[in-house]
Amino acid sequence: MPAAIVPAAGILASKGNRAMQRIYVHPLPVRIWHWTNALGFVALIVTGIQLRYVELVGLMSFRNAVNLHNWIGFVLVANFFVWLFFYLFSDKIKVYHPELSPMKHFRGSLRQLQYYGYGIFRGDPNPHHVSAYHKFNPLQSMMYQIIMLLLVPLQFFTGLLLWDLKRFSGAVEFFGGVRVVDTVHVLCFIFFVGFILVHPYLASLAHTPSAHFKAMITGYEEVEKEAE
Amino acid sequence: MGRLRNKGAATRAKLRGGLLAGAIATISLFVAPSIAADAADNALSEADTACLGCHSIEGLEKQLPTGETLSLHVSGEAFAKSVHRVIGCSACHGYVDLQTHPAATSDIQSARQYSIERAEGCRLCHGDAFEQHEGSLHAARVREGHPQAPVCTGCHGSHSVSPRTAYETCVGCHAADLAAHSKWLPNAGLHQEVVSCAACHAPAAPRMIDLRLYDGAKKAWVVDEEGAPLFEQLARSADADGSGLDAGELRNLLREINKDAATVPRTLRGRVELRTGVEAHRLSDKAHALRTCDNCHRYGAEPFQNVTVSVTGPDGRPLRYPAQKEILGSALSVESLPEFYAIGGTRNPILDALFVLALLGGIGVPVGHMTLKWLFRKYRAGRNRPGGGDIGK
Numbered sequence: 001m002p003a004a005i006v007p008a009a010g011i012l013a014s015k016g017n018r019a020m021q022r023i024y025v026h027p028l029p030v031r032i033w034h035w036t037n038a039l040g041f042v043a044l045i046v047t048g049i050q051l052r053y054v055e056l057v058g059l060m061s062f063r064n065a066v067n068l069h070n071w072i073g074f075v076l077v078a079n080f081f082v083w084l085f086f087y088l089f090s091d092k093i094k095v096y097h098p099e100l101s102p103m104k105h106f107r108g109s110l111r112q113l114q115y116y117g118y119g120i121f122r123g124d125p126n127p128h129h130v131s132a133y134h135k136f137n138p139l140q141s142m143m144y145q146i147i148m149l150l151l152v153p154l155q156f157f158t159g160l161l162l163w164d165l166k167r168f169s170g171a172v173e174f175f176g177g178v179r180v181v182d183t184v185h186v187l188c189f190i191f192f193v194g195f196i197l198v199h200p201y202l203a204s205l206a207h208t209p210s211a212h213f214k215a216m217i218t219g220y221e222e223v224e225k226e227a228e
Numbered sequence: 229m230g231r232l233r234n235k236g237a238a239t240r241a242k243l244r245g246g247l248l249a250g251a252i253a254t255i256s257l258f259v260a261p262s263i264a265a266d267a268a269d270n271a272l273s274e275a276d277t278a279c280l281g282c283h284s285i286e287g288l289e290k291q292l293p294t295g296e297t298l299s300l301h302v303s304g305e306a307f308a309k310s311v312h313r314v315i316g317c318s319a320c321h322g323y324v325d326l327q328t329h330p331a332a333t334s335d336i337q338s339a340r341q342y343s344i345e346r347a348e349g350c351r352l353c354h355g356d357a358f359e360q361h362e363g364s365l366h367a368a369r370v371r372e373g374h375p376q377a378p379v380c381t382g383c384h385g386s387h388s389v390s391p392r393t394a395y396e397t398c399v400g401c402h403a404a405d406l407a408a409h410s411k412w413l414p415n416a417g418l419h420q421e422v423v424s425c426a427a428c429h430a431p432a433a434p435r436m437i438d439l440r441l442y443d444g445a446k447k448a449w450v451v452d453e454e455g456a457p458l459f460e461q462l463a464r465s466a467d468a469d470g471s472g473l474d475a476g477e478l479r480n481l482l483r484e485i486n487k488d489a490a491t492v493p494r495t496l497r498g499r500v501e502l503r504t505g506v507e508a509h510r511l512s513d514k515a516h517a518l519r520t521c522d523n524c525h526r527y528g529a530e531p532f533q534n535v536t537v538s539v540t541g542p543d544g545r546p547l548r549y550p551a552q553k554e555i556l557g558s559a560l561s562v563e564s565l566p567e568f569y570a571i572g573g574t575r576n577p578i579l580d581a582l583f584v585l586a587l588l589g590g591i592g593v594p595v596g597h598m599t600l601k602w603l604f605r606k607y608r609a610g611r612n613r614p615g616g617g618d619i620g621k
Contacts, residue, residue: 054572055526062521062572066414121600123608166417173444177495177566186579190586197590201597 019225020207025135026219029086033079034216040076041196044069048189070163077156083148094133096145108138120205130223147195151188158185272308272316279317280304294338306388311543320349340375346386347379354380360509364430391544398425412519422568423500426508427531428518433507436534437556438499438546439568441485444492454542459485463537463549472550473537475558481537482564498568500524500531525572532556532573 026034047069050057060068087093099105111127119127128137136144158181161168165178172178203212207222215221272280280302282288288300307313312320325331336342351358361367361380369377383397399406402425410416427435441450441459452459466481467473473481486493502508524531535553538546555561556574568574 051525051571052575053527054522055528062525063412063414066521070414116597121604121608123604123611165415166421173567176562179562179566179569182569182571183562183576183579187582190579190582193583194586194590197587198593201594 020222021225022220023130023132023223024219025130025132025221026216027086027090027092028219029082030092031216031219033083033086036079037076037083038196040072040079041192043072044076045189045193045196047072052186073156073159073163077160080152080156092133095135096141096148098141098145099138105138105142109142112137112139116202116205130221135221151191154184155188155192158182158188272304272313275318276307276313276316277304280307290334290336292336292338296339298336298339298342302387310385310387310389311391312387312389315353319353320346343379343381344370347381350380356506357509360506364509364511365513366511398429422498423524424502424508426502426511427500428523429512429514430502430508430510431512431516431518433510434503434534435500435531436503436536437531437568438501438548439496439535439537439551439565440499440546441494441537441539442497442567443494449540450494451540452542452547457541457547459539460547460549467549472535472552473555474552475555475560475564478537478551478555479560479564495567496537496565498565503534522572524570527572527575529573532570 046059047065050059050065051062051069054062054065059065087096099108108127115124115127119125126137128134161172161175161181162178162185165172172181175181203216204210206212207224211222283300283302284304286301290298290300292298318324358380366378366382370379378401383400406416406420409420413419426433442448443450450459462484463473463481466477466484468477482494482496523529533553535551535556536548537551538548541547555565556568557576558564559576559578561568561574561576
């Protein structure tokens, strides 16, 4: 297990006038989960669009889209448990620990919003400093908890019910009928469409556009070295 | 030769049909008033009771020249419940001469030949259905001499004709074929529940969506009581302008139906059906059956252009009331049609608008942000120059 902070890689060549260091932020299971999830969600969105708009999109037959959508769905459900079990049985779960002080969380979120909406244009530094146990800024922290603990499970659960409505007819009836289940599934789908478009752009707002992408492959984030 | 024989048989059949029509007309003239009177109290006419005096005897049968045994037994109870009770025995068996019955000789050569000949009698009242049936796979198989190909009575029964659903009728012979659907059709069981067989196997026939009232507590279709057609009255009063129920009117109708309901409300369950039962007779070879999903799973698909709401009538037949096609995708359908949804076909336009907004937002926000960053690039460069700004402080 690599150390969280890797001085061996040392202080990297300075970026501009900033001294950089490499920090091991994304463990291997997280990277596997992330890229499987990313590719899977893109495929689910594409096949989902094909299913919903068959008269507008002609990438594949409806039947193939159904089968592909189902298989990828099951792969991602299994992949979700990779994420869940990794964090449940690792101290890295701290990255998801919520900020218990609402005021502190609110101030941090506001600062981050101010940065994205104003400071970034002026060239202000990012108010959030990545470390092994604090890799998310307050906005990410809140958003990822909503996504991973609410929206993704909701999407998988409604998808499972829709996969075999007869098998799960009791549950479908309990939740108000197939149209209710489908509407929830589609609302989550709409959210994920927006997310999958904005997420890579936000990921490009590091000190270099590709820094976060490389980090999600190698596991190492480049961060500014703290002043001695 | 075969064709000549068929032609001859057809001519004989037509001749017999003509004689039969004459017999029916004559008998009906005398028997109809008593039938009408009896129909009111759901009893058999005196003439029919006389026929059943012998024909209700269990085991009554006739030996045919082929060695087969033709059952002559008729269940009086089943016939009394059948839709043909009102026309009586003579309507289909008008050729029987009561003076000489039972005749010493018979021209019935085989049970199959008898069934085919008797089916010709159905044409007299059910001409439209018969015409559709003539172009069907079943009729083609009968003409080819296939011993198991069904004639009218094969699907509808003979003395117990009742408004059975097409599904039950088909499954009677094709039960084994149900499982075969799951080899290629996703959610085959669900499709077989919500799509009538004829909706795919009579590909040229126009389809519709029938939303039937279902009782979740009893786990059965709601049946309108005889003599008190409540459902149609309620639907008519909900449909203020008479243009068919719109989404709001449908919601009001269901609220009215469920106003006294206990915990489990009555709901509408949708099925893809043919617009008329007559069309259901135009069954094709399975190679021509609809197999393409987007016949239904496409916005504006043909089955969704005609919509009715219905309740099962006292005789088992649906009592239908027209509805506007927009109810299928309306936002109110989450409340009024929670149990009917077809991917792509009945989608909600509000969700479509939200999807477009998500697309535009997902593309627009990064593009807008990038543009602003580009516009501010000189400002940032100036601040980054030594003494030019506060970055890194």
